[in-house]
Amino acid sequence: MRAPSIEWRLRCWFARRPTLGGDRWVEEPACSVNIAAPQVWRAVDGECLPPLQGPACPGALPGNARSFARRTESSHRHEHAPHAGSDQLLTASVSSHRSSVSPSSSDKEDCLLIVVVGGTGFIGSRVVAKLGEDGHEAVAASLSTGVNTMTGEGLADVLAGAAVVIDVSNVQGLQDAEMLEYFETSTRNVLAAAAPGVRHYVALSVVGCDRLPDSGYLRAKVAQADLIENSAVPYSLVYATEAFEFIPGIADSVTEGGAVRIAPVRFQPLAIDDLVQVIARTAVGSPLNGRVEVAGPEQYRMDEFFRTALAARDDSREVITDKHARFFGTELSEQSLVPVGEAILGEVTYREWLAAH
Ligand SMILES: NC(=O)c1ccc[n+]([C@@H]2O[C@H](COP(=O)([O-])OP(=O)(O)OC[C@H]3O[C@@H](n4cnc5c(N)ncnc54)[C@H](OP(=O)(O)O)[C@@H]3O)[C@@H](O)[C@H]2O)c1
Numbered sequence: 001m002r003a004p005s006i007e008w009r010l011r012c013w014f015a016r017r018p019t020l021g022g023d024r025w026v027e028e029p030a031c032s033v034n035i036a037a038p039q040v041w042r043a044v045d046g047e048c049l050p051p052l053q054g055p056a057c058p059g060a061l062p063g064n065a066r067s068f069a070r071r072t073e074s075s076h077r078h079e080h081a082p083h084a085g086s087d088q089l090l091t092a093s094v095s096s097h098r099s100s101v102s103p104s105s106s107d108k109e110d111c112l113l114i115v116v117v118g119g120t121g122f123i124g125s126r127v128v129a130k131l132g133e134d135g136h137e138a139v140a141a142s143l144s145t146g147v148n149t150m151t152g153e154g155l156a157d158v159l160a161g162a163a164v165v166i167d168v169s170n171v172q173g174l175q176d177a178e179m180l181e182y183f184e185t186s187t188r189n190v191l192a193a194a195a196p197g198v199r200h201y202v203a204l205s206v207v208g209c210d211r212l213p214d215s216g217y218l219r220a221k222v223a224q225a226d227l228i229e230n231s232a233v234p235y236s237l238v239y240a241t242e243a244f245e246f247i248p249g250i251a252d253s254v255t256e257g258g259a260v261r262i263a264p265v266r267f268q269p270l271a272i273d274d275l276v277q278v279i280a281r282t283a284v285g286s287p288l289n290g291r292v293e294v295a296g297p298e299q300y301r302m303d304e305f306f307r308t309a310l311a312a313r314d315d316s317r318e319v320i321t322d323k324h325a326r327f328f329g330t331e332l333s334e335q336s337l338v339p340v341g342e343a344i345l346g347e348v349t350y351r352e353w354l355a356a357h
Contacts, residue, residue: 118169149186155193176216234287267302274346
């Protein structure tokens with residue numbers, strides 16, 4: 001039996017479309033895969049078949065990754081998941097459309113060595129685990145594994161032999177100028193180390209960042225993307241909306257005098273697992289040399305969403321609707337935080353996510 005190509009896998013995955021005005025996906029009859037499925041389905045002679053059991057990569061372990069030689073203690077200190085359930089209904093609508101992305105590629109080996117810069121972080125650790133489950137050899141590269149993107153320490157070593165680099169590194173609490181310096185210096189260093197052998201550079205950014213120039217953090221993310229787009233390394237940029245898991249942290253960051261101030265703008269958050277699926281699948285496909293946007297399956301008013309989300313956690317803070325409320329340090333307009341064109345939509349609704357947490 002002929003082994004399915006990466007192209008076919010991605011075609012399977014993208015062969016889905018949203019219902020008109022509905023909030024669920026329907027599946028194309030010939031070839032469809034649930035985004036939430038834990039493994040990649042196979043396309044064999046034009047048909048989608050369930051995943052083969054066991055990792056394709058001899059060195060890969062399900063749910064795990066090869067340790068970088070200089071790795072110290074893995075950091076799993078980023079725990080943001082709320083725990084309460086909710087019966088409250090949220091006003092929801094779907095506005096995004098299926099992505100036009102249909103990467104083309106020739107057959108590739110099933111097992112790729114993939115370095116995840118920021119692979120010990122909240123998103124990165126999940127990406128590493130997902131790639132391991134999919135049969136790839138994923139290596140976390142971060143400060144706690146002996147790699148410093150600011151100084152370049154350890155980068156050349158960890159990238160030796162890597163086919164793909166995924167950059168999900170991040171820093172918090174810096175002033176605007178320092179933030180810009182962090183993302184520019186880090187990205188330049190990773191690109192320089194990747195240039196000799198890496199075939200695909202994937203980085204994660206934020207939906208709407210290029211429409212919000214008053215935010216120092218988002219300006220830095222735009223600068224990061226500019227460097228990648230103008231480099232010689234083939235790349236894909238994944239732009240994501242906010243994750244459900246980050247809602248409590250966001251609420252904390254915009255609390256003033258015990259109340260949470262939120263603008264009444266469109267908001268389309270997603271489950272972190274859906275985002276991780278998109279990052280992992282983008283990474284094993286051909287470089288897009290462009291961007292793909294990913295958002296949740298439902299759209300809300302941001303202030304209403306936060307009211308419901310805080311209530312679901314028995315958080316008694318008042319949510320004040322304030323059209324001047326800041327987010328990422330900037331005021332927002334109606335469309336600032338949602339995809340305005342085609343986007344990949346996650347599968348998990350907020351109601352489903354709450355029920356599972
Ligand atoms: N969360 C969202 O909703 C969302 C949405 C869109 C985009 N994003 C993007 O997702 C990315 C990751 O966010 P996150 O919340 O997962 O970040 P995070 O949990 O704070 O993790 C940051 C990672 O970066 C590493 N790191 C920091 N400085 C480094 C350095 N100088 N050298 C090497 N590694 C370094 C950290 O290493 P150590 O752990 O070893 O210190 C850690 O692995 C960010 O770029 C963010 O813009 C997030």
